[in-house]
Amino acid sequence: MTVHFAPDAALFAVASTSRLDAYVATRRFDKPTLVMDLDRVETQYRALHAGLGRADIHYAVKANPARQIIARLVDLGSHFDAASRAEIALCLEEGADPSEVSFGNTIKRASDIAWARDQGITLFAADAAEELEKIAENAPGASVYIRLVVETSPGDWPLSRKFGCDRDMALRLLDMAKALGLNPVGFSFHVGSQTRHAEMWVPTLDVMAGIWQAAIDAGHDLTMLNIGGGFPAFHGEPIDTPTLYAAKVMEMVEARFPDVPRIMAEPGRGMVAEAGVIVAEVLLVSRKSDRDMHRWVYLDIGRFSGLAETEGEAIRYQFDTARDGDPMGACILAGPSCDSADVLYEKRPVLLPQTLRAGDRVLIRNTGAYTSTYSSVCFNGFPPLDVVVI
Numbered sequence: 506m507t508v509h510f511a512p513d514a515a516l517f518a519v520a521s522t523s524r525l526d527a528y529v530a531t532r533r534f535d536k537p538t539l540v541m542d543l544d545r546v547e548t549q550y551r552a553l554h555a556g557l558g559r560a561d562i563h564y565a566v567k568a569n570p571a572r573q574i575i576a577r578l579v580d581l582g583s584h585f586d587a588a589s590r591a592e593i594a595l596c597l598e599e600g601a602d603p604s605e606v607s608f609g610n611t612i613k614r615a616s617d618i619a620w621a622r623d624q625g626i627t628l629f630a631a632d633a634a635e636e637l638e639k640i641a642e643n644a645p646g647a648s649v650y651i652r653l654v655v656e657t658s659p660g661d662w663p664l665s666r667k668f669g670c671d672r673d674m675a676l677r678l679l680d681m682a683k684a685l686g687l688n689p690v691g692f693s694f695h696v697g698s699q700t701r702h703a704e705m706w707v708p709t710l711d712v713m714a715g716i717w718q719a720a721i722d723a724g725h726d727l728t729m730l731n732i733g734g735g736f737p738a739f740h741g742e743p744i745d746t747p748t749l750y751a752a753k754v755m756e757m758v759e760a761r762f763p764d765v766p767r768i769m770a771e772p773g774r775g776m777v778a779e780a781g782v783i784v785a786e787v788l789l790v791s792r793k794s795d796r797d798m799h800r801w802v803y804l805d806i807g808r809f810s811g812l813a814e815t816e817g818e819a820i821r822y823q824f825d826t827a828r829d830g831d832p833m834g835a836c837i838l839a840g841p842s843c844d845s846a847d848v849l850y851e852k853r854p855v856l857l858p859q860t861l862r863a864g865d866r867v868l869i870r871n872t873g874a875y876t877s878t879y880s881s882v883c884f885n886g887f888p889p890l891d892v893v894v895i
């Protein structure tokens with residue numbers, strides 16, 4: 506497999522890959538296993554922090570909630586974006602201060618809001634009137650930020666439509682929050698996960714800046730802008746280093762929001778994806794007839810056991826095998842379950858060695874984000890993706 510990195514990212518990636526490779530090379534795995542390199546998470550945190558400057562990093566816990574990752578990030582001074590009661594509890598157990606944990610899900614259970622308030626959480630996201638009512642009732646006086654919808658996401662894994670509200674509603678929600686006795690501090694948005702180039706943020710930032718100005722003109726004293734996630738990982742196409750990417754984003758943010766006292770960023774994928782490798786195994790290589798042009802390669806991991814982001818072939822993982830020096834051929838890649846939706850890549854087939862056969866090990870690169878928790882509990886009797894943190 507040929508891997509292209511931006512020049513200074515190359516050393517970085519190779520160093521980390523070799524630590525993971527050294528670990529997996531000396532071990533046997535009897536089920537698909539995600540191996541996470543904690544030091545690489547730290548390197549990634551430091552790199553993002555260097556580029557993000559004065560912005561507070563709130564790690565999006567959903568990307569990978571491994572306890573050791575949260576503990577390391579607490580030590581490094583990271584803050585956290587939690588989506589649920591369980592994620593808040595995890596962060597607090599690992600030593601995060603409640604003032605450093607935001608409850609960023611716009612869809613919350615009322616009792617979880619009350620529980621979070623009791624734990625000392627003071628910052629909540631909302632994008633609807635009913636959510637503000639819930640927060641006002643269960644966490645009176647809390648600070649809230651209103652999530653804005655991103656109409657056209659440039660990310661490979663868009664987060665548009667389901668989340669956020671439009672400009673007019675956002676302005677009304679600020680008024681409503683005040684009337685309910687809450688403290689509306691600002692706005693958030695998410696440009697879309699795996700937004701490969703910083704320049705792709707421009708249209709979203711331009712729209713957000715217009716809405717921000719409209720809120721100021723309407724008399725709101727906004728103090729916080731949450732720029733969400735979107736920071737990419739290497740999934741086959743060249744990307745900037747985390748520091749350069751984050752610095753470019755911040756330059757564009759500062760140019761449009763020069764006087765905002767507080768900026769939050771919520772990297773998830775960009776923090777952990779490249780710190781993980783999944784060790785998988787080929788279960789079967791077959792063709793459907795003697796005339797079949799397509800070789801099917803079935804792995805012991807699929808759409809339901811961790812690789813959910815292959816939905817729509819959106820995220821394209823990189824595969825390494827011990828036979829990569831042999832002639833390569835296109836194949837359809839599928840998972841092991843008895844479900845026909847468990848096909849990973851078919852529209853754009855994957856190049857794998859023609860000599861590949863059952864029993865061969867396959868390393869799936871840069872899979873530290875959005876894999877372990879997407880893995881089903883027991884679909885077809887397969888255990889959830891195993892996670893080892895080194």
Ligand SMILES: Cc1ncc(COP(=O)(O)O)c(C=O)c1O
Pocket residue numbers: 565567568586609610664695697698699733734735736771772773774775
């Ligand atoms: C509110 C929020 N913030 C941050 C993130 C992390 O995004 P990313 O992994 O693209 O950095 C997500 C991802 O779903 C999110 O929902």
